[in-house]
Amino acid sequence: MIVKGEVEKVVNNGLGIIRDKNMGVIFIPFALKGELLEVEVTKRGKSFSYGEIKKILNPSRERLEPICPYFGECGGCHFLNTTYQNEIIIKIEILKDLWRKKLDKIEVIKSPRELNYRIRARFHVENGLLGFFKRKTNTLISISNCPLLHERINDSLPFLKNSENFQKIKEITVITNGSEILTDPPIKNSSKRYLELNLERFTNIISPHTFSQANPYAIKAFLPELKKLLEKEDRILEFHAGNGLFSVELAKSTQYVASVESNPISKEFFFLNMKKNKIVNFKFYSATDKKWIKEHSKREISFNKIFLDPPRSGISPWLRNYILNSKFEKIFYLSCNISTQKRDVESFLKGGYKIERVFILDFFPRTHHVESFFVLSR
Numbered sequence: 027m028i029v030k031g032e033v034e035k036v037v038n039n040g041l042g043i044i045r046d047k048n049m050g051v052i053f054i055p056f057a058l059k060g061e062l063l064e065v066e067v068t069k070r071g072k073s074f075s076y077g078e079i080k081k082i083l084n085p086s087r088e089r090l091e092p093i094c095p096y097f098g099e100c101g102g103c104h105f106l107n108t109t110y111q112n113e114i115i116i117k118i119e120i121l122k123d124l125w126r127k128k129l130d131k132i133e134v135i136k137s138p139r140e141l142n143y144r145i146r147a148r149f150h151v152e153n154g155l156l157g158f159f160k161r162k163t164n165t166l167i168s169i170s171n172c173p174l175l176h177e178r179i180n181d182s183l184p185f186l187k188n189s190e191n192f193q194k195i196k197e198i199t200v201i202t203n204g205s206e207i208l209t210d211p212p213i214k215n216s217s218k219r220y221l222e223l224n225l226e227r228f229t230n231i232i233s234p235h236t237f238s239q240a241n242p243y244a245i246k247a248f249l250p251e252l253k254k255l256l257e258k259e260d261r262i263l264e265f266h267a268g269n270g271l272f273s274v275e276l277a278k279s280t281q282y283v284a285s286v287e288s289n290p291i292s293k294e295f296f297f298l299n300m301k302k303n304k305i306v307n308f309k310f311y312s313a314t315d316k317k318w319i320k321e322h323s324k325r326e327i328s329f330n331k332i333f334l335d336p337p338r339s340g341i342s343p344w345l346r347n348y349i350l351n352s353k354f355e356k357i358f359y360l361s362c363n364i365s366t367q368k369r370d371v372e373s374f375l376k377g378g379y380k381i382e383r384v385f386i387l388d389f390f391p392r393t394h395h396v397e398s399f400f401v402l403s404r
C-alpha cells in the first residue's frame with residue numbers, strides 16, 4: 027500500500043512520522059522533518075504502521091547525499107543523509123519530545139569528530155567476508171570501509187581478512203588506540219589483552235574483551251565538563267564502572283570513589299587503569315548492584331553523590347530503591363537509552379529529586395543513538 031504525506035517530525039530511533047487519516051501514525055526510517063514523501067507501508071498495525079520511502083516528492087533543505095554506498099541498506103547509520111547540525115537539532119527534539127516538553131534546557135556536547143570516530147567495532151564474518159548486517163536482517167553486507175570507523179580500523183580490514191584464523195571465526199571485535207589494533211578473538215599469536223588510549227586528561231586502558239566507549243573524541247570533550255560538576259570533598263559511589271574510565275576522573279577530582287562492576291573480566295582492566303593513572307583513593311567491588319547493596323552498602327563510608335552508567339535496560343529495581351532510601355545530594359545518570367533513563371529519572375523525581383542539568387553527549391554521530399546525562403539534586 028502506498029501513502030503520501032508530510033513528515034511531522036523525527037522521533038526516537040531516528041524514525042520520521044507521517045499521520046495518515048486512514049492508517050494513523052506511520053514510522054519511516056531516513057525521513058526528515060517537513061519532507062513530502064510517497065511511502066510504501068511495509069508493516070501494518072492497529073495503532074501504528076511502518077513504511078519505507080518510495081519517493082521523495084519534496085526533499086528537506088537539510089537533506090544531503092549520503093557519503094556511504096551502504097547507507098540505508100546497512101543498519102549502522104541513520105543520519106548520513108543530513109547535516110551534523112540538523113542531526114543535533116533532531117536529537118534535541120527527540121529528547122524534548124520523549125519528556126513531553128518538560129525539560130527546560132538541554133545542553134549539548136557535540137562530538138569533535140562526526141566521522142571516523144569509532145575506535146571499536148564488532149564485525150560479522152561469513153564465507154571469508156567481513157561486515158555488518160543488512161538493516162532488519164541477518165544478511166551480511168561485506169564492507170571495505172565504513173565512514174564512522176576510525177581510519178586505523180578501516181586500514182586494518184584487508185589485514186584481518188588475510189589472517190590465518192579468519193576463516194574459522196563468525197564475529198570479531200576490533201579496537202584501536204589510533205596506532206595499534208587489537209582484536210577478540212586474536213588474529214595472530216599475541217598475548218596482548220589491552221591497549222593504552224590517550225584521553226588528554228589521563229590514559230585509559232581499553233580491551234576488546236570488555237565494554238569500552240566507542241568515541242574517545244566525545245569522551246575527551248565530556249571529561250572537563252564532568253570535572254566541573256565534582257568537588258574535592260565529594261565521596262562518590264559509582265555503579266556500572268566497567269574498566270574504570272569515569273572512575274579515574276571521579277577519583278582524580280574528589281576525595282574518594284567506590285566503584286561497582288558486575289563483569290568479572292573488567293576487574294583486571296579496572297586495576298590497570300587505576301595503576302596507570304596512579305589513583306589510590308578508590309575501592310573496587312566486583313559485584314552486581316544487587317549483591318553490593320545486600321553485602322556491602324551498610325559497611326561502606328557514607329557517600330554524598332552517586333554516578334550511574336547502566337546498560338540499555340537502565341537501573342535495576344534494587345538499585346532504584348537503594349538510591350531513593352540513601353538520599354544522595356546528587357545523582358549523575360549517564361545513559362545510552364533515553365527511554366529507560368526517563369523511567370528511572372521519573373522515579374527519582376517522585377522521590378524528591380529535581381533535574382538540575384540535562385546534557386546530550388553526542389557519543390554516536392550519524393546514528394540515531396542519543397546518549398544523555400542527567401544531573402539531579404535534592
Ligand SMILES: C[S@@+](CC[C@H](N)C(=O)[O-])C[C@H]1O[C@@H](n2cnc3c(N)ncnc32)[C@H](O)[C@@H]1O
Pocket residue numbers: 237238239265266267268269270271272286287288289292313314315316335336337342
Ligand atoms: C554502559 S557500560 C558502562 C561502563 C563504563 N562506565 C564505561 O563507560 O566504560 C555498563 C556497565 O554496567 C555493567 N553492569 C551491567 N549490569 C550490572 C549490574 N547489575 N551491576 C553492576 N554492573 C552492571 C556492565 O558490565 C558494563 O560494564
